[in-house]
Structures are given as structure tokens and as C-alpha cells.
Amino acid sequence: MEFRDFGDRRLQLPSVERDDLTDERPTLRGEIDLAEAHVQYGEHAAHTGEGSITKSVLSGLNLSETVYAPLELSDVVIEDAELSNAVWRKTTARRVRFARCRAIGWQLQLDKATDVLVEYCRLDYGSLRLDRVANVMVFYRCTFRETAITGDLSRVVFADCDLAGAEFDAAQATGCDLRGSQLAGAQGLLTLSGATISTEQAVSVAVQLATECGLRVED
Template structure:
């Protein structure tokens, strides 16, 4: 499936969009619930007041040109590529999994709450007001690109070895 266009004021529920190639795509006042987005490609997306809830999106390639009040909750975004150009208001990822995913672009005003970052690679161009305080960094790379992001004191200890390794330091006991 391939296409482009606009979806406004809609609830999309239990639809299989796996492998779809969509874009440019404008979503306004849209809820995607339990949608299968695995291996889909959503490019040049403008998302205004959009919610993705309990979606399976493994291998999703998502490029957000603009996100205004975006909520992504309890979604599996493993093995995917998430690129964000600009956020107005806030973009919230709540309870999401990003195993072996790549997250790039301007992460300013993005909240990652209770997310899992296992073998995740960050390639942020900016990260001011990015909130990562309740998320888990098991094995992540590119943490130095997150300058300006907020983490908690426990996380600082947990990621210290990852940051040291990224900086080329050897930590020995």
C-alpha cells in the first residue's frame, strides 16, 4: 500500500498498515489505536493533536516534519527509525520500547516517560527540554548528542559507563 494525503478528525482502530509507504501525510485530531505499523514508512508527516496507542510498529520508519501535541503510548517501536524535525508544544512517548532503534533530529520538547532504550542509538541535533527522567538506558549509544536533556540522579550513575565508553575511556575497578 502506498499513498499520501490528509486524515482529519478520525479514530483509526485495529487496521493493518504493515509495510505501507505513506507520505507526505498530514494528521490532525487523529487517534491510531492498536494499529499494525510494522515495517511501514511514514515520511514527511505533520502530526497535530495525534495519539498512537498500543500500536505495534517494529521496523517503522517515521519522519516527523512537525509534531504538535503528539502522544505515543505503549507502542513497540523496536528496530525502527524515528526522525523529528520540529516539535511545537510537546511530544510524549509513554511506556514505549525502542530496542535497536535509531532516534534522530531535534528532540527538544520531547518527553520519553517510562521508555526502554536497549541498544538504541541517539543522533540528536538538539535536545533542550528533552525529558528522559523515568526511562531506562540498558545499552544506548549517542548519549553525548543529548546535550540539554534532563535525566535523574539514578540514571546518571547508570549511564556513566555508557558515556565513558562513548568518550573512549576505559573503566577498570
């Protein structure tokens, strides 16, 4: 097992050995049942389907405008993928890593997320809903311009992310860690009660918080 540490949080990475995988060219539509496969550079735009992907690596795929529901991911790496305008509902993710993905307009609903890492991804102009997070979910160096972020954020870490323009509507946020991320310009900060931010961040969002509280700020 391999782990990554983010402050005091430890995230378990997907348990998948690339050398043991079989190169495949599945359609990723209809009934999906993919296991122990390495899928590279396929065109799957606008496909619809449901099913499961386990112990697999998906590299360089065009998954834009896909509609998947329900979808179960377990020990999966999705890297360098195009996810723009995709709609993934009723998704369960266990030990999943998204890396360097372009996901503009992606609508993602996670029923349950366990040890999920999303890093170096563009998640602008989309929506992210988290219903339940077990252990931890980490967003590392991602952008969220005008993205709606809702649900249970209590075990979520935003590390070095650009959240300017993001719109929060958290049901819970105790334990959420936002330190190191850009918060100026984010909306819905009052829903993040219990989250951790730095002193520097507190200063940068003071006016925004005051405005959301109904205060009038004047020089």
C-alpha cells in the first residue's frame, strides 16, 4: 500500500500495478465492467453507461459529455483525461486518483468517496456534490472558477487550490482544511463553519465574510 500525507491527513493511493495490467480498448458505454486494464488514448465522448471499473488505469481518454450513473470506481487512476461537460451521478469512489484532467463543466456527484485524490485538474464552471466522505478526499493544485461545491465537506482538504469564484453551500464542514488555497472571491463562506483556514486567508476574506453577514463595509 502506498500513501500520501497532506498535513495531518494520510491518503491511501490506488492499489494498482501498471505492469500487471492488460492493454484494452473498451467502448466504456452501456454496461461497463472493466477490471485490471490499461486503457490509453480512446475516444469515448458523449457515451452513456453504468457499471464498475476496478484496478485499472485510464490514460489520455476523451470522456467529455459522458453520462454515467451509477458508477463504481475502486483502485482506479484516471490521468490526462478530458472530462469537460461530463455528468457522473451516483458515483462511488474508493482509492481513486484523478491527475491532470481537464474537467470544465463537469457535474460530479459522489455518493461516497474514500481516499480520493484530485490533483492538477481544471474543475471550472462545474458542480461538485459530496454526500459522504470516508477517511479523506484531497484536491491538490486544482482550479474551481465559478464551480458550485456542495454537500459534506467535513473530511475534505483543498491544498494549494484556486477557489476564487467558487460557490460553497456546505451541509457540513467541520474538519475541512482550506489552508494554502486562494479563497478571495469565493462565495458561501459562511456555510464553511468549522473549517480550518490560515490567518493570512482570514484577512483576505474578511470583507467577503462581513458582506455575507449582512454588514456594510465602508472606508
